[in-house]
């Protein structure tokens with residue numbers, strides 16, 4: 394794999410009203426060519442600032458940002474301009490030129506780059522076809538829906554044949570249906586043009602749907618990063634856990650646990666569920682072997698990148714020694730965590 398982007402100890406502080414605000418703190422991250430890399434975090438976490446260092450719209454106060462092996466954070470003038478042509482950008486508010494047609498919006502970066510008329514025509518036609526807007530070439534942005542505007546934004550961002558597309562909340566102003574369509578288009582940009590995509594979002598569902606890797610940001614730091622499946626199936630950081638539990642309802646909340654407890658008085662455990670090689674009915678097998686009954690009281694299993702994962706909350710009924718033995722045996726097959734009564738009240 395070739396590395397597309399490296400953040401090396403990137404910090405950024407802003408001076409406002411005589412105060413220093415640290416928007417980025419020691420960010421180390423590597424993005425490989427061809428990946429769809431999602432950066433997620435709550436408002437103010439530093440996502441946009443980090444994204445904007447990729448095309449040097451922001452420059453680190455310390456540290457380096459390497460794009461294609463070159464330190465973009467140190468480039469200026471024509472060199473910076475050329476480097477930026479390799480990086481397309483799309484925005485939440487689309488940022489189209491209102492007084493220009495769709496055709497001229499998409500052609501705009503080519504005009505700036507001094508590309509000739511014929512080549513521009515071919516390229517814009519190809520891109521409008523790619524984003525499904527050939528029939529809107531002569532429309533103005535005000536005549537388009539939000540989803541169509543973002544398609545124009547994507548076509549424009551691809552005009553100079555970039556290697557990297559950076560996306561700052563590109564679907565945040567769109568309804569769920571249109572969001573899905575734009576995400577599918579971004580997947581095609583990645584698959585068909587081989588463009589590396591870095592997208593910033595506060596919606597973890599966007600990450601779940603299209604990203605290969607994810608970095609979670611909190612207060613200027615990357616607090617967790619890795620392959621989406623790994624991070625989603627076993628989130629370590631509390632911020633990540635909050636994000637993941639907002640879209641995957643695998644683990645009961647404290648309120649739900651209390652409701653479960655009101656009805657179920659046996660021992661309650663959480664069993665991790667993941668892709669299994671065999672169809673061994675381990676739960677009923679182990680319960681039967683130890684003379685224990687079980688109730689499934691909560692749970693969920695999801696699919697991500699063709700792999701299954703989730704969690705089941707199970708009540709085990711039987712004498713303590715038998716339940717202990719059953720738990721020990723279940724623990725050989727999957728991860729098992731007993732939920733204490735304290736947790737049910739305070740979790």
Ligand SMILES: Nc1ncnc2c1ncn2[C@@H]1O[C@H](COP(=O)(O)OP(=O)(O)OP(=O)(O)O)[C@@H](O)[C@H]1O
Pocket residue numbers: 407408409414415416434435436437438439440441442443595
């Ligand atoms: N030019 C600037 N001057 C001063 N402070 C800034 C500037 N740009 C960003 N910040 C501050 O840095 C912090 C991080 O901002 P950033 O936009 O990167 O966060 P974010 O995670 O993208 O959040 P949001 O989704 O709300 O934009 C915020 O507190 C913001 O107010």
